[in-house]
Every structure is written in C-alpha cells, then in structure tokens.
Amino acid sequence: MRQYRIALLPGDGIGPEITNVSKRLLENIAKKHSFQLTFEEHLIGGAAIDKTDSPLPLKTLQACQESDAVLLAAIGSPRFDDLPRETRPETGLLSLRKGLGLFANLRPITIFPSLIDASSLKPDLIKSVDLMVVRELTGGIYFSKPKGRVKTDSEERGFNTMSYSTMEIDRIAKVAFELALKRKRKLCSVDKANVLDVSQLWRERVDSIAKNYSEVDLSHLYVDNAAMQLVKEPCQFDVILTGNLFGDILSDEAAMLTGSIGMLPSASLSSEGPGLFEPVHGSAPDIAGMDKANPIAMVLSAAMMLRIGLNEEAAARNLEESVERVLADGYRTLDLMSPGCKALSCSEMGDQLLLSI
Numbered sequence: 001m002r003q004y005r006i007a008l009l010p011g012d013g014i015g016p017e018i019t020n021v022s023k024r025l026l027e028n029i030a031k032k033h034s035f036q037l038t039f040e041e042h043l044i045g046g047a048a049i050d051k052t053d054s055p056l057p058l059k060t061l062q063a064c065q066e067s068d069a070v071l072l073a074a075i076g077s078p079r080f081d082d083l084p085r086e087t088r089p090e091t092g093l094l095s096l097r098k099g100l101g102l103f104a105n106l107r108p109i110t111i112f113p114s115l116i117d118a119s120s121l122k123p124d125l126i127k128s129v130d131l132m133v134v135r136e137l138t139g140g141i142y143f144s145k146p147k148g149r150v151k152t153d154s155e156e157r158g159f160n161t162m163s164y165s166t167m168e169i170d171r172i173a174k175v176a177f178e179l180a181l182k183r184k185r186k187l188c189s190v191d192k193a194n195v196l197d198v199s200q201l202w203r204e205r206v207d208s209i210a211k212n213y214s215e216v217d218l219s220h221l222y223v224d225n226a227a228m229q230l231v232k233e234p235c236q237f238d239v240i241l242t243g244n245l246f247g248d249i250l251s252d253e254a255a256m257l258t259g260s261i262g263m264l265p266s267a268s269l270s271s272e273g274p275g276l277f278e279p280v281h282g283s284a285p286d287i288a289g290m291d292k293a294n295p296i297a298m299v300l301s302a303a304m305m306l307r308i309g310l311n312e313e314a315a316a317r318n319l320e321e322s323v324e325r326v327l328a329d330g331y332r333t334l335d336l337m338s339p340g341c342k343a344l345s346c347s348e349m350g351d352q353l354l355l356s357i
C-alpha cells in the first residue's frame, strides 16, 4: 500500500479547527483510494512561541524536512504584535519557507459558479476567471540583505533590500512557463522595471527564458498597472509570474475576486524536497475557537497536496468535487452566507464534506 508521512501544522487562531476538518477528510479519502497517511502534528507560530519561545522550533523544521508533504493551517495572533520581528509568529512561517527551500508559491484563483454573487465585482466580469499567481517566495525584499534599523544621534532609519539573482529569477520563471504550457499558454510577468534595477534584470531574464517556450504568449506589466487590470478585466490573465512582495499583494487582490479569501488554497514548492500546502487566509483571531471558520481553503490545500505533493490525482479530484457538491447544495459557512442558503459551523461543514466524498 502507498504510504505517506504528513507533517501537520495547526498553528494559531482558527488553525486547529480547520485542521480537524481537513484531517478527517484526508483520512477518509485515503481509505477510499487505498493509500495510507500518517500524521505528525507540530508547533509553529504563536502556539510554538507559547510552548518553546521560538516561532519555528528546530523539531518542527526537521519533522517537515523528513515528511512527504507539509500541511499548514494558519499562523499569527495580535497577542504577539509587540514582539521584535525575529520572534513574531510570521517569522516562523518565513523561516519554514526558507528552511525547506520553497521558492515557488502557486496560488490558483478559480470561481465556484455557486458563489459568483459573493464577489464585489459584477458576475459577468469574473465568471470565467481562472488564473494562477506564481510568486517567488524565498528571495526579493523579504529576505535580501542588507536590512535592519540604524540609529544616529538625530533619527532612526529602517531599510530592506530588494534583490534577485539570475539563478533565482530563472528557476521561478521556468516554473511559471511550465505551468502556462499545461494551461492556456499565456504568461504575464509583473515587475516595476520602469523604476527598479532589480526589475530590469527580472524582465531581461524572463525574456531570455521565454526563448525556450515559444508556444507561450508572454507579456509584461508594471505592478501598478497589473493591480488595476486585475479588477478591470481579470479574465485576461492565465499565469501571473512575479516576485515576493508584488506576489503577496497581488495574490490577496486576486483572491478577493472570488468573494472570499476563505476559499483559496496554495502550494509552495522546492526543487526536490517536500512541498508546503496552506490556505491563503490567515488565522482569523476574531472568530478563533468559535467553530465559525470556513475550512474550505485548507481542504482545497489538502487537495493540492494530494495532487502535487503525493501524486494522488484521483483523490485530489474527489476532494475538490465534494467541495463543489456541498456548495452547489447550498451549504455555506458564515463568511459565504447568502439568503436561501443553509448556514453551517466549521465542524458541520466538515460533516457535509465527509458525506459527499
């Protein structure tokens, strides 16, 4: 029997609730598709700070490195807002990305027909949206040096550096071109080459990689224009390739096209080791522990884990179809609730999903 080791990271806020739902579903899916999953739970984020003083204990990183795939719920809590940056929950996530070499972040944005009215954009504009944000995840302004804060007699200065090497640009560009080949063969690279040197290099390298992918229709947009085009005419996009900071911002914007960030999964991949699969949303501390959260983004992240991380395509499809069915039947968590639909708690949504796999 095929066997996989999953490192499960519930994290903070609504994390444990949505993890319970995802784990139950995965156990059932595995049984149905004749493979075995073993789960090992580990601490990250605020939960890890509380117990170990570190947002990413070494034990967690090692367990993740030794797993076949990592499934993470969410990190972050306002309780830690005043800590120095190195000891905040977010630093745990960034160190995990770096520690696993997860340079490629894939954020698919698709519209569920039954949720089309949840978007703040007109249905006509978004009904055929199907795009993928490919965000570079271990470089750029998030990680480059020098960075820090320096005090002089009269003032203090804070600074970061946005840098990319040709190696870093080439490898993420290849991921994006390969994905475009399997999709609609359109790739839009987003930068700020009219202002930033780092973006000029980015654009030159993407153009150079494009020579090996003549079947892909490549375009370039400046990031400010891309932000505008995303709400003006989102259907023009297939694959969007961009750096760490621009990808962070544009993927939240693209996520809202669907009406709820509570629906969006992501995959972060390295060149050979295990991938990390996590919802795009955060830990929603305002509703933590109240059984009100929407578990679907994590369930769909689990589906991406099955497909990309474990190569279990049929099981992945099965899980995604159960989400489609439950939504089509009118079941909604509170964030998606609309008149005539049936409101469910997080765990009840888990029950419904379980019934439909």
Ligand code: IPM
Pocket (backbone or CB within 6 Å): 090, 093, 094, 248
């Ligand atoms: C994301 C998040 C993270 C990021 C935070 C939590 C560090 O916003 O995954 O988009 O900025 O990358």
Ligand code: MG
Pocket (backbone or CB within 6 Å): 248, 249, 252
């Ligand atoms: Mg973000």
